[in-house]
Amino acid sequence: MTEEGGLAATNVPFDDGFYAALVEDDPQELYDNAPCGYVSTLPDGTIVKVNETLLAWTGYHRDALVGRRRLQELLPPGDRIFYETHFSPLLRMQGKVREIAVQLLCQSGRRLPVLVNSVLTRDAAGAPRLIRTAIFDATERRAYEEELLSARRRAEESEARATALASTLQASFLPPAVVSPPWLDIGGAYRPAGDGSEVGGDFYDVFETGRGTWAIALGDVCGKGVTAAVVTALARYTLRAEALRTPYPSAVLAGLHDALLRYHPDHFCTALFVAIDHTAEGIRLNVASGGHHLPLRRRADGRFDTIGGTGTILGMLDRPQLTDSSASLEPGDVVVLYTDGVTEGRRDRQFFDEERLLGAITDSAALSAQEIADAIVASVLDFQHGDARDDMAVVVIKVP
Known part of the structure; x- marks a missing residue:
């Protein structure tokens, strides 16, 4: 550590953009190379800013999203309905939402499981002005949850077979x-x-x-x-x-x-x-x-x-x-x-x-x-x- 409380440059892997930006206090580098996706949208969902992490995950070019697409358009139909009927009303009412599990449609057509946290900022008159959203890759979490569900299903099936066997044996x-x-x-x-x-x-x-x-x-x-x-x-x-x-x-x-x-x-x-x-x-x-x-x-x-x-x-x-x-x-x-x-x-x-x-x-x-x-x-x-x-x-x- 330096006397100012920062990381000593000799101990930082400068080939990593995020850590280099952390040392150099470069806000744009910190934003673009964050370990999560960042996207800012207007109240109607129109994307006005997106970081490089999210672009890399989804395969989109910045020009294809900023000012051209709404965030909800990157969601599959079921999640899009949830966005319109639950996510957006809750955000407007409470000013924030946390850990919403949805999927993003990547440029290749692949679906990326993510967790979404959003905050709504308002202008001086109290009208909605901007939505800032942090997006976390939940691929491994989703795989873990699916394995848990699969294990539970197998356990329930095994229990059902055991119950049926016990019933058959008892009937004898x-x-x-x-x-x-x-x-x-x-x-x-x-x-x-x-x-x-x-x-x-x-x-x-x-x-x-x-x-x-x-x-x-x-x-x-x-x-x-x-x-x-x-x-x-x-x-x-x-x-x-x-x-x-x-x-x-x-x-x-x-x-x-x-x-x-x-x-x-x-x-x-x-x-x-x-x-x-x-x-x-x-x-x-x-x-x-x-x-x-x-x-x-x-x-x-x-x-x-x-x-x-x-x-x-x-x-x-x-x-x-x-x-x-x-x-x-x-x-x-x-x-x-x-x-x-x-x-x-x-x-x-x-x-x-x-x-x-x-x-x-x-x-x-x-x-x-x-x-x-x-x-x-x-x-x-x-x-x-x-x-x-x-x-x-x-x-x-x-x-x-």
Whole structure:
């Protein structure tokens, strides 16, 4: 630095016009060789002055612009409309505009992305006199923004694919449609947690095991994601296979317990298995629970009770404690099987809990089994303001 505060000449690259002008205090050189474009226009946009930087960027000769073209004529149609409807009115009202992103049409036809800052000067009477505009090359910024947009689009597409995959995978854990025998009404409903982008561990199944006998399986595998999906698939198909091998629900669940210990010893699940018999005496349920909520029964007279006894969680102990229990159903009875996402649905510090579940069952008891299942899920969702905190699976049995 010199004593006057300027740059020492020996340290300045004088072949650079801008820095040479800075040292020599040459205003015209500073204007023409600035690292941004400068243009001055009349209030109607007519160009009256332009620097060499902007001419070099756009490829125009000075004589082709000064006094002959208006700045807005160098804009593509869309930006020209924006100039007339937004840029110019805002400039007249506020006296300045900042960081307006537009494109300039170069002499070659190329479009140059730029950022524009303008100030409006007025005469002594307050009338608009001149517009001074600084123009900055935004090519690299635009490329960066486009890359960000492209990355965001790819992320959204990837998320959409993941959500679709999760939905497809989750659907494989549920029957395509709940088919009821002619002597019984069965309905099922499932709602994933959140936006459904992650595979949960809740599942249910309804299938025929023989003439006059049907089975319902419902369970909740610990965890979420790919690992939970693998274990859930194992649970669903093991229960189906075991149900064809033995008529006892406790033995079916014991088979699943053994499979978990053998193939996935780090995972566990809770499950219900219900065998349904239709005999001359009526409809009988045989129930076993592996650490799962017991089925809720609403009798035709409005009284509630549970069916069965709660055994131990599957996949944890060497020998599970499982028992079979039976119950006869009468016309008008409704039995509800559900996962913990129902009663543990949260709103602030409150849970949906069993009392609200009983109310939801009572309010919908006159409906079909499918409508009751849908109503229960809808009630829990409404309680949580539409944001499911956990997966929910519900199966309803109703005796006509």
